[in-house]
Amino acid sequence: MNKAINFLYSIFISISIIILCVNFTLRFKELYYFDIDYLDIESISNLSKEEIILNYDYLIDYNLGYEKEFHMPTIKYSEEGKIHFEEVRDIFIRLRQLFVVCSFIGIIAIYKNIKEKNINLIKYVSLSLFLLPIILFIPIVFNFEKSFVIFHKIFFRNDYWIFDPDLDPVINILPAEFFLHCGIMILLLIFLSSILLYTIYKLSKNRINKN
Numbered sequence: 001m002n003k004a005i006n007f008l009y010s011i012f013i014s015i016s017i018i019i020l021c022v023n024f025t026l027r028f029k030e031l032y033y034f035d036i037d038y039l040d041i042e043s044i045s046n047l048s049k050e051e052i053i054l055n056y057d058y059l060i061d062y063n064l065g066y067e068k069e070f071h072m073p074t075i076k077y078s079e080e081g082k083i084h085f086e087e088v089r090d091i092f093i094r095l096r097q098l099f100v101v102c103s104f105i106g107i108i109a110i111y112k113n114i115k116e117k118n119i120n121l122i123k124y125v126s127l128s129l130f131l132l133p134i135i136l137f138i139p140i141v142f143n144f145e146k147s148f149v150i151f152h153k154i155f156f157r158n159d160y161w162i163f164d165p166d167l168d169p170v171i172n173i174l175p176a177e178f179f180l181h182c183g184i185m186i187l188l189l190i191f192l193s194s195i196l197l198y199t200i201y202k203l204s205k206n207r208i209n210k211n
Contacts, residue, residue, distance in 0.1 A: 003120075006109070006113070006118075006120060006121050006124055007124055009105065009106065009109035009121060009124075010109075010121060010124035010125045010127075010128050011128060012102040012105040012106050012109070013102070013105075013106040013109065013110075013121075013125045014125055014128040014129055014132075015098065015099075015102045016099055016102040016103045016106050017125070017129060017190070017193050018129075018132070018186075018190055019095050019096075019098065019099040019102070020099070021186050021189035021190050021193065022095065022186055023095070023096075023099075024189060025182050025185050025186050025189065026060060026063065026064070026092070027060070027064070028185070029056070029057065029060060031178075031181060031182065031185060032056055032178060033053065035175075035177070035178045035181060036049055036052055036053070039175050039177055039178060041172075041173055041175065044172050044173075044175065045169070045172035045173045046172075047075075047172075047173065051074055052173050054073050054074065055072055055073055055074060055075050055170065055173060056173060056174075058072060058073050059072075059085070059170075062085065062089060063085075063088060063089050063092050064092070065089070065092075065093070070082050070085050070086060070089075072170060075169055075170050075173075076167075076168075076169065077167075077168050077170060078164070078167040078168050080158075080160040080167075080168075081160065081163060081167065081168035081170065083158075083160055084156070084158075084160040084161050084163075087156060087160075091155060109121060117208075119201060119204045119205060119208070122197050122198075122200055122201040122204070123197075123198070123201045125197055126194045126195075126197035126198040126201060127194075127198075128194075129190050129191070129193050129194035129197065130191065130194040130195075130198070132187075132190055133187040133188075133190050133191045133194075136183075136187060137187055140180070140183050140184070140187070141180075141184070144176070144180050144183075145176070148176060148179065
């Protein structure tokens with residue numbers, strides 16, 4: 001199969017894997033539960049751990065589509081805050097739609113490569129996933145605040161993401177450090193996926209050479 005076509009296919013498969021890593025991190029509530037104590041969110045928010053978990057779990061369920069209407073259990077919110085969380089949910093919905101499209105293309109690519117007994121696609125996907133964490137790791141870790149602002153300016157057309165703690169105290173249970181931890185976790189998952197795929201590629205190549 002043409003290398004350029006395989007490279008293009010690898011992009012679609014890489015996007016699917018990246019979305020999986022994002023979705024896994026979103027669902028991995030244990031990271032936030034750990035940060036409640038690690039970041040001392042109880043003191044920051046003046047809420048009990050049980051109430052913090054109740055409201056955080058609601059936000060995750062809302063973004064996953066389990067809750068149809070936005071209504072925080074115990075924390076007040078402004079109309080702008082509500083709109084922002086609706087926009088966040090819309091992003092996750094679009095990501096799931098993109099995942100379906102990219103996965104469909106990826107399945108076709110995998111089928112064609114298996115039919116042609118070509119394993120280079122695995123290598124291309126591995127390299128794509130390896131480069132992304134390296135490219136993103138430096139700005140996120142060393143200047144997370146600026147990266148955080150740029151991210152929001154790219155994905156949102158308003159400034160509703162800039163919360164006033166008096167109007168939207170939910171921001172007190174969502175410190176920036178938590179999002180940094182989420183970003184690191186996503187990058188680590190992508191990096192581990194790259195290593196796994198490259199290992200599969202090398203083992204498969206060795207098996208083919210022996211035969």
